[in-house]
Amino acid sequence: MAESDVKVKVLGSWSSPFVMRTMIALNIKSVNYEYLEERLWEGKSELLLKSNPVHKKIPVLIHGDKPICESLIIVQYIDEVWSSTPSILPSDPHERAAARFWAAYLDEKWFPSMRTISIAQGEDAKKAAIAQLEEGLVLLEEAFGKCSKGKPFFGGDQIGYLDIAFGCFLGWLRVTEKISGINLLGEAKTPALLKWAHRFCSDASVKDVMPETEKLAEFGKMIMAKMRGAAPPKS
Amino acid sequence: MSEEVKVFGFWCSPFSRRVELALKLKGVQYEYIEEDVFKNKSPLLLKYNPVHKKIPVLLHNGKPIAESLVILEYIEETWKANPILPEDPYEKAMVRFWTKFADEKCLPALWKAGWSPENEREKAVDEACECLKTLESALKGKRFFGGETVGLVDIAANFIAFWLRLIQEATGQELLSAEKFPDLFKWTDEFGSCSVVKESLPPRDKLLAFFKARVAEAMDAQTNASK
Numbered sequence: 001m002a003e004s005d006v007k008v009k010v011l012g013s014w015s016s017p018f019v020m021r022t023m024i025a026l027n028i029k030s031v032n033y034e035y036l037e038e039r040l041w042e043g044k045s046e047l048l049l050k051s052n053p054v055h056k057k058i059p060v061l062i063h064g065d066k067p068i069c070e071s072l073i074i075v076q077y078i079d080e081v082w083s084s085t086p087s088i089l090p091s092d093p094h095e096r097a098a099a100r101f102w103a104a105y106l107d108e109k110w111f112p113s114m115r116t117i118s119i120a121q122g123e124d125a126k127k128a129a130i131a132q133l134e135e136g137l138v139l140l141e142e143a144f145g146k147c148s149k150g151k152p153f154f155g156g157d158q159i160g161y162l163d164i165a166f167g168c169f170l171g172w173l174r175v176t177e178k179i180s181g182i183n184l185l186g187e188a189k190t191p192a193l194l195k196w197a198h199r200f201c202s203d204a205s206v207k208d209v210m211p212e213t214e215k216l217a218e219f220g221k222m223i224m225a226k227m228r229g230a231a232p233p234k235s
Numbered sequence: 236m237s238e239e240v241k242v243f244g245f246w247c248s249p250f251s252r253r254v255e256l257a258l259k260l261k262g263v264q265y266e267y268i269e270e271d272v273f274k275n276k277s278p279l280l281l282k283y284n285p286v287h288k289k290i291p292v293l294l295h296n297g298k299p300i301a302e303s304l305v306i307l308e309y310i311e312e313t314w315k316a317n318p319i320l321p322e323d324p325y326e327k328a329m330v331r332f333w334t335k336f337a338d339e340k341c342l343p344a345l346w347k348a349g350w351s352p353e354n355e356r357e358k359a360v361d362e363a364c365e366c367l368k369t370l371e372s373a374l375k376g377k378r379f380f381g382g383e384t385v386g387l388v389d390i391a392a393n394f395i396a397f398w399l400r401l402i403q404e405a406t407g408q409e410l411l412s413a414e415k416f417p418d419l420f421k422w423t424d425e426f427g428s429c430s431v432v433k434e435s436l437p438p439r440d441k442l443l444a445f446f447k448a449r450v451a452e453a454m455d456a457q458t459n460a461s462k
Contacts, residue, residue: 054336054369063325066325068325068328068332069332070331070332070335073328073331073332073335074328076327076328076331077324077325077327077328080324080327081324093309093312093313094295094298094300094309096308096309096312097300097305097306097308097309098300100302100305100308101300101301101302101305104302104304104305105286139286
């Protein structure tokens with residue numbers, strides 16, 4: 001049965017790095033999909049609440065009538081369903097474990113420290129959060145060396161799981177650099193990642209779904225203003 | 236050439252016990268190395284997990300893997316006997332979803348409810364019960380989350396089947412009861428009575444004593460704080 005006969009929808013938000021992971025994975029596999037923008041600040045749609053009753057969060061991939069939630073779970077699902085090349089996860093179990101390890105690190109430690117910067121109270125707290133972010137980038141620079149083995153991406157010749165897991169954060173990373181005035185991804189400490197970032201952002205499966213830094217920065221300012229003004233909606 | 240499999244763990248950690256359970260389920264021989272995580276982590280552990288410096292670490296033919304859920308997926312992919320993940324991609328995605336839910340939402344909520352100070356306890360308990368209710372819905376009357384056999388979700392939820400009961404005994408709290416969560420409660424018995432699971436649990440009395448000591452410590456701290 002042709003997978004292309006079954007409808008694919010993505011419930012998302014243009015500014016979400018997690019939604020971007022889903023779209024990059026679908027693009028890599030050349031899967032046609034319908035994108036439905038959730039205006040999270042205006043309340044969640046019926047479809048979102050029905051498709052992800054546990055977390056009520058985006059992204060959700062709806063494949064036919066089956067909803068799949070949690071961005072990294074979605075990416076693995078996409079890789080397994082549309083199993084023709086190019087593969088997203090490495091074939092070697094040890095390399096797969098390394099990719100999953102670093103993706104978990106990004107979600108559980110690194111990205112949360114980026115979010116901390118925007119809500120950090122006082123200069124010391126901000127500096128500490130930035131230092132954490134920088135430390136993480138140095139670790140990832142080393143990981144890049146090991147995973148890529150001299151090739152252009154973490155996944156080798158093509159974008160893979162860890163490229164997707166990390167690359168989706170580049171937009172917000174650039175916004176953080178802009179706002180803090182600090183060059184986080186730079187020649188001095190992360191030369192390989194700097195080059196990788198350019199390659200990632202120019203890749204055919206990424207460039208149309210990576211939001212512009214200016215637009216993200218404006219959005220970021222709006223969120224900060226709302227958060228200072230009122231409690232943000234849970235998303 | 237025989238395979239070399241080692242597990243760096245800590246006797247009362249549900250995370251390293253998950254790894255041991257998966258290896259035992261698949262009949263994989265391994266060497267266990269106990270780490271003194273509170274006082275004296277070994278140089279080997281720090282070498283094999285420089286990022287987090289935590290157990291568990293699985294060492295397979297000299298290559299280390301860290302993070303229990305990452306290790307479990309690796310074990311599944313490397314040793315094919317007694318699969319803990321389904322074949323179908325959608326079923327697999329569901330198993331991963333509930334594994335993540337048990338690990339990232341249930342465990343922290345349950346831990347918090349067990350050790351919260353008085354003034355935060357009610358809210359923490361409510362949140363923990365919400366998590367248990369949601370997790371129970373994934374069971375759908377099956378014997379295990381994995382169906383007829385122990386699967387990834389069961390392994391990830393090991394804390395609930397064993398550690399939680401002992402914490403309840405030590406603190407006098409009752410979060411998971413047969414009245415409130417009949418299906419989940421029944422599952423804890425099913426899970427706990429599997430011989431392979433029994434082999435991979437910490438000694439009951441030792442763990443209970445450990446939790447009782449922590450309760451006493453927490454109470455001393457509260458008493459001292461209010462002086």
